Amino acid sequence: MTRRTAARLVAAAYGAAVLVAGAALGIVLWHGVTRPGVALAFGLVVAVGELARVRLSEDRVGVRTTGLLSGAGALGYALCGQVGGTPAGHGAAQAVAVALVGSLVGLTPHVALGQAPPPQAPARLALGVGGAAVCGQALYGSGWLGRTVEPGGLFTLCLLALALCVGCLDALLAAATAALGSEGCYGRAVREELLARLGTVPALAATAVLLALAVAVAGLWALPLCCAPLLVMQFALCRRASVRATHRRTLASLARAPEVAGCTPHGHARRVAELSRAVGRELGLAGGELTALEYAALTHDVGQLSLAEPVPGGATTALEPGRQRRIALLGGAVLRQAGVRWRVASAVEAQADPYREQSVTARVLRTVNAYDDLLAGSHTADAAAREQALRALRTATGRDHEPRVVEALSRVVARAADV
Amino acid sequence: MRLTMRTAETGGAAGPAATAATPPTAPAPPTAATAATARTAATARSAGRVGQAAAAATAAAAGRGAPRGRRLGESAPEESRTALAVTCVLTVPVAVVLWRSAYGALAALLAVGPVWLAWWSLRRHRPEHLARQAAVQALSQAVQIKDRYTRGHGERVGLAAVLIARELGLDEERTETLRCAGILHDVGKLGVPARLLRKAGPLTPAERRVMEQHPEHGAEIVRGLDFLGEARAAVLHHHERMDGTGYPRGLAGEQIPEAARIVAVADAFDAMTSTRCYRPGRPVAAALEELERCAGTQFDPRMVAALTRALRRHGWPFAEAPDPCQEPPTAPEAHREADRGADRAAGAAAGSGVAV
Structure with a gap:
């Protein structure tokens, strides 16, 4: 599917979401709220969930937020047919309205702080809740099918399947939206985004059905018991996100150090990191591997701090291999202190080794670093200089640079030049 | 996913911190x-x-839900x-x-x-304070691979700053920040050529100007590390003097951030008591006397008095610091020394990685 078609489909989905939300709010305003206590309790859960929304600042995707509790609460209300043994009586419209109002109330402080998530999140919530509520209320017999299903194992399975479907579709829409902003192959971007989101869908669906059934059997007191663990989880995620942010800033500081020390030209680390990422993607790396490559590229010159006299231009390729390796080892030792993943530190340590002894991360790092050094050495960045740098790399494919990586680099460079 | 935790804290002595790896204990499936x-x-x-x-x-x-303090254990x-x-x-x-x-x-x-x-x-959670500690240690090691004479200096200044902070009754969090400030105060020396750092004699005016840029280099390096808080100000201003003749901004008296005034005293104290190639270290009492003499013009008298009281109570564990330079290395030897440092550091670091 082309990006253009996908963009149209995504826009259509969000248009439908707006229509659903407007219709639901209108119907509820017209007919009034059935069992306001229950609506208030679930609305509160959604609001608290949105308030405790976690900002996962991913490495490149921008800021992504996730509200497990609000999703589970809204879906639970949509699937809820009874409260403490008596019929709940709310229709699909009320389920959407409660989810929407709760979500907006919970998001207000975020908006006031200028950290609002994109408006797509509440829109997806309205769409998913609407679908789940229409099917769920039909199951309970108040809707189109006109007959009641007995509570039991089969009924639980039906609800679970419904919640899973809604969760998967929601994740697909979210992935399709997020992938629109990425470069490269659209299908692959959607797959990556989808994989990152699908992990929580089964748990989210199970929690939503648990909420619906527990409230149906035991009444509203079951609500806080089921929600409290999710709240705890959201705080855990929050703290994990802040740890990751600290880690990334540490690496950024370490990446700046060789530039401040005059060991490497300004912007070298950033350029190598960006080009490495592009080459890594070209070679089929994804997710954690790409992040590791980027971190390694960002900090690969830390070892040069040990040099008494900086090498001109930061190009260590002129040094004898033994010293290159020792500089790389020192850099790796500093990175291990910073708590980087094993893959990052070992790539930095192996950056001066022959490519046959290197991991793919180190191979990309070595080749891209050499390319940037060659370009910086020629003081121009025109097509002739690029071609000359690539030619120099191709002549060194016997020992230093892997041919596959050099070809990927030349494709990436050619594509960037075309744009 | 292996989850290996660094549990040891820097002892303050020279060399990479001793690390202990706990066996991976995954939460119950x-x-x-x-x-x-x-x-x-x-x-x-x-x-x-x-x-x-x-x-x-x-x-x-x-x-x-109870408020979480800094529980290092x-x-x-x-x-x-x-x-x-x-x-x-x-x-x-x-x-x-x-x-x-x-x-x-x-x-x-x-x-x-x-x-x-x-x-x-x-499953992959680790406490924030470990990530911060890792950041401080990595930057401190980055300085150490450049200049072996600063090895241990940062930790000692950090300890002296903590002693002053405790004496002033600052809370636990600020004390911890001051430890970081002490450890990192000279991180800007990364931006100073190694030959100036290793020069035994007095510096020429031009060399001095280059040397005096190190607080600004340091501030540039720790710029993004929000968690350092006032420690960043301490890195920038630890060479300001109370009479306003210091650098880089020439701030005077109360204009100088409190953390910077503390680190300035701690830094001067350690510089005087530790042995350099061109002179032996002074005894603690003599160093305190010198600080006393400069209190008011160069140092904040409150901080000097706090350090004096703290040392009277707790003593100074590095009074018998080893001589860091038996043979002043020439440039090629400095390379070799750095190389030896690489092997040692790499060996010590193997297996102490923290999975993130």
Whole structure:
């Protein structure tokens, strides 16, 4: 599917979401709220969930937020047919309205702080809740099918399947939206985004059905018991996100150090990191591997701090291999202190080794670093200089640079030049 | 995913910090938690027991909500296990009720949902303070691979700053920040050519100007590290003087951030008491006398008095610091020294990585 078609489909989905939300709010305003206590309790859960929304600042995707509790609460209300043994009586419209109002109330402080998530999140919530509520209320017999299903194992399975479907579709829409902003192959971007989101869908669906059934059997007191663990989880995620942010800033500081020390030209680390990422993607790396490559590229010159006299231009390729390796080892030792993943530190340590002894991360790092050094050495960045740098790399494919990586680099460079 | 934690703290002595790796303790997988849920469900059939469980769960949740201080002893797996246990305890009453209802055992099994989410979000958790500690140590090691004479200087200044902070009655968090400020105050020396750092004689005016840029280089390097807080100001201003003749901004008196005034005293104290190639270290008493003499013009008298009181009470553990330079190395030897440092550091660091 082309990006253009996908963009149209995504826009259509969000248009439908707006229509659903407007219709639901209108119907509820017209007919009034059935069992306001229950609506208030679930609305509160959604609001608290949105308030405790976690900002996962991913490495490149921008800021992504996730509200497990609000999703589970809204879906639970949509699937809820009874409260403490008596019929709940709310229709699909009320389920959407409660989810929407709760979500907006919970998001207000975020908006006031200028950290609002994109408006797509509440829109997806309205769409998913609407679908789940229409099917769920039909199951309970108040809707189109006109007959009641007995509570039991089969009924639980039906609800679970419904919640899973809604969760998967929601994740697909979210992935399709997020992938629109990425470069490269659209299908692959959607797959990556989808994989990152699908992990929580089964748990989210199970929690939503648990909420619906527990409230149906035991009444509203079951609500806080089921929600409290999710709240705890959201705080855990929050703290994990802040740890990751600290880690990334540490690496950024370490990446700046060789530039401040005059060991490497300004912007070298950033350029190598960006080009490495592009080459890594070209070679089929994804997710954690790409992040590791980027971190390694960002900090690969830390070892040069040990040099008494900086090498001109930061190009260590002129040094004898033994010293290159020792500089790389020192850099790796500093990175291990910073708590980087094993893959990052070992790539930095192996950056001066022959490519046959290197991991793919180190191979990309070595080749891209050499390319940037060659370009910086020629003081121009025109097509002739690029071609000359690539030619120099191709002549060194016997020992230093892997041919596959050099070809990927030349494709990436050619594509960037075309744009 | 292997989860190896660095549990040791820097001892303050020279060389890379000793590290200890704890065996990977993954949180209980969801299947075990489910089994526990089911078992408890079978034994706690009476409504009274359910009520008790609910009360216990609420108490546990309240305990978790209590304000968190900086607890250096706590490790991530321990905290994760507590959170996981809370999740299980909270879900048990719900599972019991569902088990006894018309929906049956399948509905009770849904309690896996929250427990699985718990496991998912906690499995790779590690405390924030470990990430901060790692940041400070990595930057401090980056300075050390450049200049071996600063090895140990940062840690000693950090300790002196902590002594002053405790004496002034600052709270735990600011004290910890001051330790970081002490350790990192000379991180800007990364931006000064090594030959100036290693020069034994006095510097020429031009060389001095280059040397005096190091606070600004340091501020540039730690710019993004928000958690350092006022320590960043201390890095920038630790060479300001009370009479306004210091650098880089020429601030005077109360204009100088408090953290910078503390680090300035700690830095001068360690510089005087430690042995350099061109002169032996002074005794602690003589150094304190010198600080006393410069109090008011160069140093904040309050900080000098606090350091004097603290040292009288606790003593100074580095009074007998080893001579860092038996033979002043020439340039090629400095390379070789750095190389030896590489092998040593790489060896010590192997296996001490923290998985993120």
